[in-house]
Amino acid sequence: MSDQTKYANQIAVVKQECPDADEGEIGKEFARYEGDFLIPPEDALRSVIRKFQVSTGVEVPTSSSTPVREEKNVGRFSELDADDRNITIEVAVVSYTPRTQMVRGEEKQIAFGWIEDNPHVASSERVRWDYKDWGNKGESMIPGSIVRLEGASVNEWNGKRSLNINRTTRVTVVKEGGGTAPPSGNEPLTIAKASEVEGFVNLVGRVISAKPDVIVRKDGSGEIPIVRGKIADSSGSIGFLSWKEFDHEEGALIKIVGASVRKFRETPEIQINDGTVIETYRDTAFPDVAELVESEKVSIADLRNGMRDISITLQIENWAQRTFEGQDGDSRVVRSGDVMDPTGRCRLTAWCDFDPKPGETIRIEGGRVQFWQGSPDLVIDNLEQVSNLSDSPWEKIDPENHWVEVDLTDITQGGSRRGISTSGTIVAINSGSGIIERCPECRRMLRDGTCSEHGAQRGEEDLRLRFVLDNGVSNANLFLGKGPAEDFLGMEMEEIKSEISSIGKEVFVSNLRRRVLARKMSVHGRCAVDEQGAMLFADRVALLEPRPVEEAEKVMEKWEVVL
């Protein structure tokens, strides 16, 4: 491949800045940087531009009447002026949010977020600005890290200043992300509070479990010995991972100073490093292990991705086993089924010789949670983790009729769950409702006959409805697949298809809006909750008839209103 083709993107940028430069020469320069200096073209951009600016006489910075473009090296945002270009400053990256934006009719990948100046001191002495990244610097702009920006510019809009990171800006990582915040204060937090924090914490807790473990290095260079376990106080419990020796036994009460809280999937975990101090703590009033373990029991509604060391009681709904070929060519058996408790249902997967019968009640100790199709999946790895209970702690659950009613707000604030029912008002019918085409390879929806993964495809038609369910405080996206959508519309997919082709998609959606907008709907199905919000996948839905008299009486009673 010639330099010109290989570096076409970067060459185009240089040409913008230095129109007179020769493309072949620019290409050579990039090749030189990459081959000789091992500097990839993205990072070489600024240097190359500078070189050609000088050689083609584009820029005469010292004596021109145009705004002075000298490099301005500052420590604080407050030293910047509204028209400053070519700024050098070190900042802490607080957030980085990529987004695709139409710029002059072209789709561009940009990103925005927050940065703070004065990055080497505590956050209270920093100033925070918005920034926009026009140059795809996502690899360096990692939240938590400190970077040096060279060639950034100030943008002022509506009296508010922000920083533009341009394609020609050089971003150098000064300090890698995470762990930048120094331990704050000496007051220990409760475990419940510490679980909400990301960063350094001090806490006091009782060791519930501690087991040596190893982490296998991905590059095959060996194993790292670690200790995994769990500590608890009366507010809750949290898993820990110690990278150094941990010689406190189960039941010991300890004070941990300067541990960091990280999230493993959706579950916070305490990391104990070389800098962390652990000391024995004395408090006779602190709850003992038995008491803490008792309050530790979880139910299906509490499960979150990444949890370990779970104790839970379950009723088996169904069970099956499946044989498949492992990576090493051996055949392996995995057993799995649906399980229930009074708070809902989930899957259970066993990597051991476990064969329960439907209807049996079991107890699991030390299970873990991973996600399967957006829902929690409990996993056990050996038979010692399960025991059969002869007495169920609850009335036997009828699987045919086991729907747990959950308030929409509780759904949005909880974890992903199956077997739930909820209700709310439809406030939007989202685009993509009706007949859509799916990629035959991956089932993604095609846009203009094209799959984002597999390119142009002959799509397979499918039916889907997408609503937004809202109760005034919380909301969730609601998805109806083909079956539930057909049931709700009272038509087969073929009928719906011919209706849409005769009246048009807009009228179809408009009719749908007339039918559902501002109406209350009940939903049975499952939910998946992530940072973007909650999604409901309906097994079935029904519009609820308004009953204003009943509703009014209920609300008046609630607020003690008398007419």
Next chain:
Amino acid sequence: MISNSGSRRSRQSAVRIFAQEYSESSLIERGLGEYDPSFVITKLGAKVNRCLICGGLERMERRDGDSGPFYRGQVRDPSGTHYFDVAPFQPELHPDAEELLARFETGDSILVSIVGRQKSNESEDGGIFTSIRAESFTEIDMESYKSWLVEAADATLRRLEAYAASQGAELTEESLGGAGVPSDLVSGMIKSREHYSEFDTEAYRVWILKAFSRALGRAEELPEISISNDSRPADVPPAESAESADPRDVILGIMSSSGGDLVEYEDLFSACISAGSSAEAAEDAIEHLRDVTMEISEPKFGFFSSSS
């Protein structure tokens, strides 16, 4: 603690709100980042970015602006009037708006439900006029409307309770949370208590009771859907309270200082609002001056000049 609000763009929920609470609001919180939502913060601490409102369609018209046609309308509920528009840049809503306009022009009483985003205009002297940019809307039946009345009353009572709970508390998140203010209202409550002066919540209870009695079918009729051309709605007191200026004087004052230039409807309207008039009184005053005393004229639709 690293805040994740910068990267999180979850959808704003639709606040159920009566017109009076919304139109009395004068506190606007503009989102700092380009994609951060803006809010109208009401006296009761509701942070309204999106709302779900219902009522009788009182007025609906198409106008032509520089960037294309747009629609404006008013929706009555037991407490007052919501103002909404469908913007030129929402062409996907124009067929439905056109249909609603046609329905309105038949003279039938129409109940509508609107989901929309907060919008606010500030007059030169700092008066705030809140309205709604519709995202979607549809005609609804009486039972659905009554059901919304109950929901909006429920939501308003919840805010009133939170407002009462905030009275003894310090204006911090911890203190308000501890006093029982629901988490979705805490930040709005802090800002509203700092911004608005003390006010009497009794008026809120009056239209909540009206809403209940209508939902229960105890009121003879729903006055908000009887559209009459003799303007002044029945339950609006004819005279405004002593402290507010007569909207007619406000309008004539603007006209005399406009130097013969045309003044837009919205400007007259918001000037009256910021001088203390209710929305109804402001409108009535404009119509009165134009149609009865003929002190002002409307040479171009939506633009007024002094007749003299």
